[in-house]
Amino acid sequence: MNRTYSRLRTALAPLVAALVLAGCATSASIDPSSLPATPTAFKESTGPIASAAPEAQAQGPWWKVFSDPVLDQLVEQASRNNNSVQVAAGRLAQARAIAGATDANRSLQVGLGAGAVRQTDAAANNRPKTVVSAGANLSYEVDLFGKLSGASDAASLDAASREALLRSTQLLVQADVAQTYLSLRALDTERALVRDTLLAYRNTLRLTEVRFKEGDVAELDVARVRTEVASTESEALALDRRRAELEHALAVLVGEVASSFRVTPGEWATALPVIPAGVPSTVLVRRPDVSAAQSTMQAAQARVGVAKAAWFPTFSLTATGGYAAPEIQDLFKMSTRVWGVGALLSLPLFDGGRREAGVQNANAELDIALANYREQILVAFKDVEDQLSALRLLADQSEAQSRSVASSTRATVLSDSRYRNGLVSQLELLDAQRSELRNRRQALQVKAAQYLATVGLIRALGGGWMS
Template sequence: MSRLRFSARSALAPLLAALVLAGCATSPATIDPSSLPVTPTLFRESEAVAASPAAPFQAQWWKVFSDPVLDRLVDQATRSNNSVQVAAARLAQARAIAGATDANRSVQLGLGAGAVRQTDANANNRPKTLVSVGADLSYEVDLFGRLSGASDAASLDAASREALLRSTRLLVQADVAQTYLNLRALDTERAQVRDTLQAYRDTLRLTEVRFREGDVAELDVARARTEVASTESEALALDRRRAGLEHALAVLVGEIASSFQVAPAEWTTALPVIPAGVPSTVLVRRPDVSAAQSSMQAAQSRVGVAKAAWFPVFSLTANGGYAAPEISDLFKMTTRAWGVGALLSLPIFDGGRREAGVQNANAELDIALANYREQILVAFRDVEDQLSALRLLAGQSEAQSRSVASSSRATVLSDSRYRNGLVSQLEVLDAQRSELRNRRQALQVRAAQYLATVGLIRALGGGWV
């Protein structure tokens, strides 16, 4: 009897040693808070939006621009953009994986039936038929959290995919808004160039008349024709750029470029002022930060799952059914059979596979943590970039407005002096070129203000309260 007890203890020794190692290996993965960036109390460039009243918050942020065409394009892109649909499909896939992973925690029940024709050695190898029907039931007792940890990790993966879907929507909406605003800025620039082209043509006609009358030299006519041809070329280049932007919008809203069109129109889009808000809210609103955080938490859970591999697996099984040589006898009491059992298994030596699994999970956690830190840094950089851009663009816009006013006055004076024969035609052309250049630069500054505003909204995660 004592020998039997000794043998049993000897057999259990490896299992007890493995349990001790498992207890040491399953301490939860922790993250040092000091390894994460410190959230500032204020954005350094927050004064960029402090001087003007802020736009009221709207869940559909693009509506603060008060442009019906922009509203329509963004709504269409949100529904039909292919990148959004891919992100939605990946979310559905992640949710399905989470459901399948969580199903491992439930009782598994299966039904089976069969018929076998075989020889019986106990009956002179005469063939006989055996018909059977039964059910198998199994359940893994999650004593050490392996299944729940895997389920939690899969759920966090789904949460990350959901955040990435929101991030994709925000990215597409911002791309649509910026492409559309570039298109409207280009429409205004095209109008400016065509107005200047018409002025050059008028100057050319006047110069040709004066040349025929002998008041000016042929050189003046050649200069006027050069300006007309050069400006016509610029107008065509702007038409080409507009076509490219229109085609890009078509892809964003999910339409064929051949059938998509945004008619030229006056640029009446409002320019809202967006407050920066509290820096910590960026980490809450930005979906890409939320996705990185969920991925990091999923990696933490998987470290626990990898460590749980050191524990034994304990399963309960049961089966029952009927087996008979004839179908008519299948459900008789004498043909029934059943069984119940419990299984405890634990690999003792696996060549380091489980330890490698833990190391891999820890490495994945380090990667996820680094990605999370990087996403936080990128989020604050994006906000500061757009705030500084808006601050500097405001000063640039004011200076450029003065430049436009001065160059416009110079053109009027030069044209008057030329018509009265006081200056040469070259001075008029120089004044017109200077005015057009300054007007186009002012327009580019205005467009940059719109784009930076959209960029700030995107950097803030689509909200600012």
């Protein structure tokens, strides 16, 4: 009895030692001081910053705040057909499939088998005989040290990261569509302004040519107006080229062929939403790219534990049951039943450093994921600060530009009156008209920049500011 107990104790010693050391196989911990400190508030906003953990969540149709049916249609079309979104969706499906396959390793494995073997029988003077068999095989690995559960958790976190990246891709595409469309509408307005000015210059040129033929003005006046007409025509054609490029870019975003895609030029009636102060307080909670980086880091943490668990033994339970007979007609008789149960304990001793290299690789992957997570947090705060400062400065610039447009318009009216009364030369009138056109175009560009910065801020906030 004592001898049997001693043998059993000796056999189980490695397992007991492994159980004692099992605590070492836990996931690696993250030092909170290694992450960027969350500021109490943004420089450009009075609202506090929430420090809650990020969550991948849909933020709804944020683009509808611009109240533009064409924009709504384009964004919804891009959400269905954009290739980048479809690639991200495919990668999410892959990650979920891998997570399912990894989790399946924790389940009971059942298989059926049948076979026929022709062999010699030593007990019967090595005469050949046939053995026919059929049965079921069962196996189950007992997850004593969390290796299987850790691998399953890591795969699930990978899938969560891919889901967040899908949301990030959707948000990026939506923002790109909105910014490209708004740039297109701003360009339509600028094109109309330049072409109206070109029409006025052409009318002036016809009148100047008539007066030149009648001897009222010199040829120099005609040359000056012709110069303005040609220069303005060149600017109009440059705007046409830029519009074609934007329209082609928009076609790619919505998943259509550029040759058959068209956005009809129209009035720029898109509303400009006002984002209230304090709303970017939940930037880390809402941004899907931050959530994806966090899930990737957590998956790397789990894989450190999986790599450490490779040092500990694996314990598997097996069972077989079925029938074996020399003749197929006797296969399923009660007398031919066979069965077996077993347990397998595998304890690795020497592998040339493979497991240690695996732990080092897992730790390196964690360091990379942690650095990427830190970078994503810094980029998130930087993006919000960029757009908030842009909106503040653009508002001041818009007010200053409005004064400039008003002054240049007044100067054109006065110059035209003085020119008609012969008090100034045509050169002064052309200078005033040129200055007014330049200031009006700059005002349009500032307005477009305000729209683009608003979209940029919405994207930086993770797709809106409503809770």
